[in-house]
Amino acid sequence: MPTTTSQPSQAPKSRSNPIRLIAIVLLACIVLLGLVVLITWLIVKPKRLVYTIEDGSIQNFNLTNDHLSADFDFVIRSYNPNKRVSIYYDSIQATVNYNDQTVAFSGVDPFYQRHRNVTRFDVKFTAHSTALPSSVSNDLQLEKRSGKIQFDVWLKARIRFKVGAWKSRHRTLRVSCAPVLEFSRPKNLKRTYCYAEI
Ligand SMILES: *[C@@H]1O[C@H](CO)[C@@H](O)[C@H](O)[C@H]1NC(C)=O
Ligand SMILES: *[C@@H]1O[C@H](CO)[C@@H](O)[C@H](O)[C@H]1NC(C)=O
Numbered sequence: 001m002p003t004t005t006s007q008p009s010q011a012p013k014s015r016s017n018p019i020r021l022i023a024i025v026l027l028a029c030i031v032l033l034g035l036v037v038l039i040t041w042l043i044v045k046p047k048r049l050v051y052t053i054e055d056g057s058i059q060n061f062n063l064t065n066d067h068l069s070a071d072f073d074f075v076i077r078s079y080n081p082n083k084r085v086s087i088y089y090d091s092i093q094a095t096v097n098y099n100d101q102t103v104a105f106s107g108v109d110p111f112y113q114r115h116r117n118v119t120r121f122d123v124k125f126t127a128h129s130t131a132l133p134s135s136v137s138n139d140l141q142l143e144k145r146s147g148k149i150q151f152d153v154w155l156k157a158r159i160r161f162k163v164g165a166w167k168s169r170h171r172t173l174r175v176s177c178a179p180v181l182e183f184s185r186p187k188n189l190k191r192t193y194c195y196a197e198i
Contacts, residue, residue, distance in 0.1 A: 037166060046161055049087075050079040051175045051194035053153065054120065058181040061144065066137040068103055072096050072125040074153060074179070080113045087113045088160040090170070096125045097152040099136045103127045108155070123153075148182040153194075173198050 055075040062069040080087055092108035104125035113119055132140065143149045155175040161168040177194035 040163060040166070046085045046198075047081045049173065049175075049196045049198075050081055051155070051177065051196045052077045052079075053177050053179045053189065053192040053194065056179050056181055056189040056192075058149070058151075058183065061183070063137060063141055063144065066132050066134050067129045068127050068132055068137070068140065069129050070103070070127045072104060072127075072151070072181075074123045074125075076108075076121055076123055076153075076155075076177075078113065078119045078121070080115060080117050082115050084115055084163055086115050086162040088162065088167070089113065090158045090160065092155055092157040094123050094125070094156075095154050096127070097154060098132075098140055098149070100152075101132055101136050103130045103132070103151075108157075144183070147184055148180050150178055150180045153177040153179060159198075171198050 053074055054077050057073045059071045059073075060069065089108075089111050091110060094106045094108060095102045096104045096106075104127040106123050106125045108121055108123060111119060111121075140149065153176070155173070157173040157175075158170050159173050160170055173196065175194050175196045177192050179189055179192040181189065
């Protein structure tokens, strides 16, 4: 009985203490979580993704009055060398360029890439009478006569990293490749290494 009578006077103090305690614990948890994320990130820091073009062809090449029409077909290999980091590819835009002029666009379906996974995808591009500056068109014509042309294939992807259950915010991955396409050998490209940068 004496204990119950003494409680009302202590109540305000004992009620505010748990709230303060919960707040402190919550704050500590948030700080700790931030530290864990930071340390995890530093430990698993993603390795550079490895991109290569395995095969490629150019067909129906037609350069008339500074307008280019052509069909391109590339087999791109994407390797995620990371042991713990998986990747969401949420969108991928692809372009074929010549002397910094974009001649054709394409896209790649979104995909999820596990750690240490190799994914190959086929990207087809069609240039529909793409207008080119005449200097670029002249260079292209000259290079065509030599039997092979070096194009630039650029990929721009919005990606997210996944480590365990944690997912990063969106980042932009840029990949650039410079395959040399031969007209005499429609599908027998030498493996071309690309430069990938986040
Ligand atoms: C090439 O393109 C021009 C202009 O678009 C067209 O007139 C011509 O027929 C085409 N040539 C071939 C071989 O398709
Ligand atoms: C990579 O992942 C894709 C999609 O999940 C799968 O189809 C493919 O077999 C995997 N490749 C390797 C080498 O594990």
